Amino acid sequence: MIEVVAREGTELPAEYEIPCGDRRKALHDVASLLRTRREEVLQVLFETCNYRTACGEIDVSIEALEGAYDEVMRFKPPRVKQIGVLMPSNIPLYSYILYLLIPSLYSERVAFRPSGRISGQTEKLHKLLGTAHDLPVEMCLTGQRDFLAVEAARSEVLVFTGTFDNAEKIRGQLRKDQLFLYFGQGVNPFVVGPDADLSSAVNGALHARMMNSGQDCFGPDVYFVHTSLSSQFCNLLARRVSSLKHGRNEDAAADYGSMYYLDAFESALSHLVDNRVFIAAGGRADLTEGHLAPTVLVRPVESAVRPPEMFAPIFNVVPYTSREWLSSMLTHQYFEERAMAATVYGTDPDLVELLGRRHTVSVNSTLIDIENGNAPFGGTGVRANYAAIRGERHTEPLLISKAVADHAIPAGGPR
Numbered sequence: 147m148i149e150v151v152a153r154e155g156t157e158l159p160a161e162y163e164i165p166c167g168d169r170r171k172a173l174h175d176v177a178s179l180l181r182t183r184r185e186e187v188l189q190v191l192f193e194t195c196n197y198r199t200a201c202g203e204i205d206v207s208i209e210a211l212e213g214a215y216d217e218v219m220r221f222k223p224p225r226v227k228q229i230g231v232l233m234p235s236n237i238p239l240y241s242y243i244l245y246l247l248i249p250s251l252y253s254e255r256v257a258f259r260p261s262g263r264i265s266g267q268t269e270k271l272h273k274l275l276g277t278a279h280d281l282p283v284e285m286c287l288t289g290q291r292d293f294l295a296v297e298a299a300r301s302e303v304l305v306f307t308g309t310f311d312n313a314e315k316i317r318g319q320l321r322k323d324q325l326f327l328y329f330g331q332g333v334n335p336f337v338v339g340p341d342a343d344l345s346s347a348v349n350g351a352l353h354a355r356m357m358n359s360g361q362d363c364f365g366p367d368v369y370f371v372h373t374s375l376s377s378q379f380c381n382l383l384a385r386r387v388s389s390l391k392h393g394r395n396e397d398a399a400a401d402y403g404s405m406y407y408l409d410a411f412e413s414a415l416s417h418l419v420d421n422r423v424f425i426a427a428g429g430r431a432d433l434t435e436g437h438l439a440p441t442v443l444v445r446p447v448e449s450a451v452r453p454p455e456m457f458a459p460i461f462n463v464v465p466y467t468s469r470e471w472l473s474s475m476l477t478h479q480y481f482e483e484r485a486m487a488a489t490v491y492g493t494d495p496d497l498v499e500l501l502g503r504r505h506t507v508s509v510n511s512t513l514i515d516i517e518n519g520n521a522p523f524g525g526t527g528v529r530a531n532y533a534a535i536r537g538e539r540h541t542e543p544l545l546i547s548k549a550v551a552d553h554a555i556p557a558g559g560p561r
Contacts, residue, residue, distance in 0.1 A: 164218050165225035165252045172279040173247055177211040179278040180204055190270045191239060192395040196403040199358040200395070202514075207243045210519030214248045217520035223550035229253040230301035232290065232316075234308070234329070235261035235407070236361065238268050242275065244519050245305055246283050249546050255282045257297040259290065263407065294319060303327065303554055305546065310529040317534050325554045326534040327544060331455045332486025332527065334513065335476060335501075336366035339492025340374045346510065347371075347491040348382045351461065354489065354512040356390070356440065359402040360459030361410060364513045366489065367453040369463045370472055376465035380444050383461060384427035387440035404436040407457060411436050414458030418443075428459075452480045473500060485527030487513050506543060522548055 164170070180187060184204060191200035231245045238260075246256050260268035265287065272285050286293055294316065298304050304320065306313055307329040317326050336354065338347045355365045371379045393400025405411040418429055421443055428441030440459040445451065447465045456462075466472045475481065476488075477500070485504035489512060490497055501507050505525040508516045517523060522543035524531040532539045533549045540553065 162219065162222045164215070165223075166250060166254065169250055169279075169281060170215055172281050173211050173214050173251070175278040176243075176247060176275055177208050179275065180208050180211075183274070186274060187239065187271070190267055190274070193267050194236070194238070194264055194395075194406045195358045195361075196393075196395045196400060197398045198401075199362075202357075203237060203239050206517075206519060207240050210240070210243050210248065213518075213520035214251060217248065217545070218251050218547050221545070221548040221551045223252045223547045224554065226253045226302040226550060226554055228255045228257060228297075228301045229303040229305065229546075230293070230298045231256065231258040231305040232293070232298075232307070233258055233260050233268060235263040236358070236363070238264055238271055240519070241307075242268070242271055245546065247275075247279065247281070248520075249303075249550075250281045250283055252547065252550065253303070255284070257284050257286055257293075257301065259286050259288065259293040259297070303546075303550060305329070322536050323555055324535065325550065327546060327549055328532050328534070329524075329544060330486075330527075330530050330532075331363065331484060332505075332525065332530045333368060333453055333455070333481055333484045334364060334366045334487050334489070335481065336369045336489045337472070337491065337494075337497065337501075338369065338371040338375070338379060339490065339494045339497070340372040342372075342375070342492035343510075344375055344378055344382065348379060348386060350489065350491060350510075350512045351383060352386060354514060355461055356402055356459055357514060359405060360438075360440070361405060361407060361457040363455075363457075364487070364517070365456065367456055367462060368451055369461060370466050370475070371463055372492075373447060373465045373467045376444075376447075376463070380426060380442065380463055383463070384442050387442055387459075387461070388427055390440055392437060392439075402440065402459060404432075405438055405458065406436070408436070410457035411438065413454075414438055414456060414460060417454065417456065417458075417460065426463075450475070455484075469497070472497075476501065481527075483527050483529045485525040486530035487523070487525060489513060521545060 188200050229249050303325045305327045313328040390401040395403045424443040424445050426442045426444045428439040430439040442461045444463045448471050488501040488505040489508045522545040524543040526541040528541050531544045532541045535553050
């Protein structure tokens with residue numbers, strides 16, 4: 147798997163002090179708030195995600211806050227005057243922790259613009275969490291153009307989550323000395339080998355794809371399943387998805403909810419219409435509620451696919467026989483440009499090694515299981531993630547503190 151190492155030639159002081167270490171208590175206080183006022187936070191999160199996802203988001207946010215001090219001590223980022231953040235349109239609480247609060251330990255000021263899709267929810271969280279931290283983390287309710295012209299222009303570091311095309315447009319507007327961190331999209335291939343435990347593989351497939359009712363960036367866009375067990379896998383998966391319970395986001399007993407993002411719903415319907423001959427289970431939609439039933443698509447053996455990124459409860463299954471064919475698919479330019487993370491069920495060290503050259507890889511577990519908010523994550527696909535500065539893009543697993551330590555010009559340093 148991808149090994150994260152310090153950039154060659156990086157020189158750090160023998161003794162490191164966190165630049166804004168006095169803010170450590172503020173992060174501790176936010177973690178305490180998430181525990182003691184959990185129900186208030188849940189009510190905000192329910193606006194866009196279901197019960198299980200909201201509970202999980204709070205839990206991983208607390209874990210990231212508790213690991214923040216050790217993270218910064220490990221990677222030793224220099225002091226920067228300002229970090230600017232264009233926030234993503236999902237995981238609002240976790241993004242607030244990872245992109246704003248933890249960076250406040252080494253950035254004098256953090257300015258952010260919420261995504262227009264969830265600006266109301268982000269504003270509520272900002273006000274609620276602000277009662278605990280009172281840090282110089284400032285929300286800017288301006289248009290993206292104004293934010294780039296003002297706050298991004300005065301930032302040493304700019305963080306963006308979104309499409310590759312938009313990232314490239316933004317990168318082209320920045321100064322050469324500004325560090326630009328892009329968190330993008332990945333195919334996240336999910337491979338089920340011939341010796342995989344069938345039950346565990348199906349459980350993992352469901353867990354990974356049904357996070358936030360399918361609207362999560364960790365969701366695999368394609369499942370490659372060996373033909374020796376593909377029929378059993380698809381039959382069991384079809385039965386399982388057909389038994390999932392739909393309900394309101396507040397319903398703790400529901401397995402999934404209606405889709406929040408209208409454009410994702412429309413894209414999913416279009417994808418299903420175009421590929422309706424492959425539907426093995428599901429495929430039903432309620433336009434009034436935005437309810438898309440979890441759907442399994444099973445394609446012919448070793449079909450060449452270029453799976454689009456889906457934010458929907460859709461399982462694209464491609465049976466395969468030949469390891470050579472599978473390797474050729476996974477190393478195709480389409481997959482390599484989107485190389486972020488991958489999953490392997492079964493015992494295949496050579497496949498894990500192949501994927502690990504460009505991806506973060508989970509083995510007999512899901513990406514959700516291995517994700518760590520205090521460690522770099524991602525791969526080497528240019529459309530998946532990169533750090534850019536001085537006219538160069540560095541495709542690498544990203545963590546803001548490590549990227550700042552490796553690439554950023556310290557506050558007051560030469561430009």
